[in-house]
Amino acid sequence: MKTITVPFGERAYRVTIGCGALESGDWAHFVDRRERCAVIVSQRVLELHGAYIERVLAGLESADLLPMPxxxxxxxxxxxxxxxxxxLSRGYGRGATVIAIGGGVVGDFAGFVAAAYMRGVRFIQVPTTLLAMVDASIGGKVAVNISAGKNIVGAxxxxxxVVADIAFIETLPDEELKNGIAESLKHAxxxxxxxxxxxxxNDLASIRRPDTLEELVFRSAGFKAGVVSQDEREGGLRAILNFxxxxxxxxxSCLEYRGIMHGAxxxxxxxxxxxxxxxxGLLDERxxxxxxxxxxxxxxxxRGLALNAAQVVAHMRYDKKNAGGEIRFVLLAGVGEPRINQPVPEGELRAAVDDFLAG
Ligand SMILES: NC(=O)c1ccc[n+]([C@@H]2O[C@H](COP(=O)([O-])OP(=O)(O)OC[C@H]3O[C@@H](n4cnc5c(N)ncnc54)[C@H](O)[C@@H]3O)[C@@H](O)[C@H]2O)c1
Known part of the structure; x- marks a missing residue:
């Protein structure tokens, strides 16, 4: 078992990583047992790991299991x-706790519920995808989507x-595993x-070994923890994570989120x-x-994306992170040398997207 401390002063918290981390119970003391506790759990994860989850929660008499499709x-x-x-109808008060068990969707959603209900109740993250372990569960960004766009309303x-129990990854399909690998490669x-x-x-098969995954999550989540703790509200350094x-x-967005995984x-x-x-000429060919x-x-x-560069560039123009109408990128000057806020003229961008789409 490995741990990381995310150093947010008096709000510092621990990320426990390992096989069986949920069962080891190093989080349960955060739940106020005199108050109610909502466990918002992915329906799929409950189907796959229901017996384990119910066994772990058996000691929490005040817990309500609320499956989420x-x-x-x-x-x-x-x-x-x-x-x-x-x-509200179940009598949850300000001392309640919300626990999220699932991927980034459940974590973001349950975190938003916890942030907004009664102006904020206690929240515990139990990520069950690699992406949620290395990325979404760390840093406190929680959000929901509205019809106008993704992650527009949040806190x-x-x-x-955060309890990253590696045992959950055993049932995670390769395509989902790759979403987490892509974020780890970004951190790298x-x-x-x-x-x-x-x-x-490693490769896609060997990286699944529990001890290897534990190390990968430890290094990757540890890196993200270091970045977000220096810039909680995305005022500067955190922008490197947009690489x-x-x-x-x-x-x-051009593909309307269909037919492409986030990691791809x-x-x-x-x-x-x-x-x-x-x-x-900023980056070396090596x-x-x-x-x-x-x-x-x-x-x-x-490969073979049914897109053209003009469409992709048009979508970037509307990206909420672009200031003053300029399209800005995080570029790379070397491993460990990101350059944030780099304006890229549209012609230069169209040429790069064209080259990529041509394979
Ligand atoms: N808050 C943040 O900082 C942050 C960062 C990155 C992404 N996100 C958000 O995270 C979400 C994506 O997260 P995700 O990639 O985890 O997707 P997800 O939550 O949709 O999970 C992917 C799929 O895997 C299934 N699943 C989850 N755990 C499983 C397991 N152990 N075994 C088998 N199947 C399992 C889920 O049921 C789902 O079908 C997006 O909504 C994104 O906006 C948030």
Missing amino acids: DGEERKSYAHAERYFNEL FHQPAA LIGEPSLCTMLRE GHTAGHAIE AVAAGMQIAIDLSRAR VAREYRELAARYDLIP
């Missing part, structure tokens, strides 16, 4: 309102604890080079950012080659 469309404001009413609400490139070595020494996401989001879109976005960095090799090793790059 899977799918990004459930991470909605309308759905959250139903949960607010449900908690910063730090959990009291922007500041945790030891992850490059780990990814180089690969400007073009990645545009690709997902981010991998495409990282490739485009690396090509832009190379074209400006790093670009290392990226291509690692992305190929984990089969991350999507």
Whole structure:
């Protein structure tokens, strides 16, 4: 078992990582047993791991198991309102706790419910996908979608604890595992080079070994914890985490989030950012080659996307992170050397996206 402390002063919290971390119970003391506790759990995870979850929760008499159907469309404001009413009707007060057990969808959703209900109740994250373990559960960003866009309504609400129980990953399909690998590869490139070595020494099969996964989550979540604790509200440094996401989001959004996994879109976005960095003479070919090799090793790059560069660039223009009408990128000057807020003229961008789409 490994632990990371996310140093948010008096709101500091611990991330416990390992096989059986949920059962080890190092989080249960955060639940006020005189008050109610809502366990919002992914329906799929409950189907796969119900016996384990029920055994662990057996000691929490005040817990209500509230299964949540899977799918990004459930991470909605309308759905959250139903949960607010449900908690109120069950007599939940300010001392209540919300526990999220599931991937990033459940974590973001339950975190939003916890942040808004009674102006904020205690929250515990139990991520069950690799992406949620290395990324979504760390840093306190919680949100729901509205009809106008994804993650538009949200809050910063730090959990009291994060429990990354590696045992859950056993049932995670490879396509979902790759979403987490893509984020770990991003962490490797922007500041945790030891992850490059780990990814180089493994493949999609060997990375699933519990001890290897434990180490991967430890390094990757540890890196993210270091970044977010220096910039809780995304005023500066945290922007490095958008590496690969400007073009990645545009690709997902052009495809209306269908037929492409998030990790594949981010991998495409990282490739485009690396090509832009190379074209400006900012980045060495060696790093670009290392990226291509690692992305190929984990089969991350999507091919044959039915898109054209003009469409992708048009979507980037509307990205909420773009200031003053300029499209800005996180570029790379080397491993561990991200450059945030780099304006990229549309012509330069169209050429890089064209090259990528042409394969
Ligand atoms: N808050 C943040 O900082 C942050 C960061 C990145 C992503 N996100 C959000 O995270 C979400 C994506 O998260 P995700 O990739 O975990 O997707 P997800 O929550 O949709 O989970 C992916 C799929 O895996 C299934 N699943 C979960 N755990 C499983 C397990 N152990 N075994 C088998 N199946 C399992 C789920 O039922 C689902 O079908 C998006 O909504 C995104 O906006 C948030």
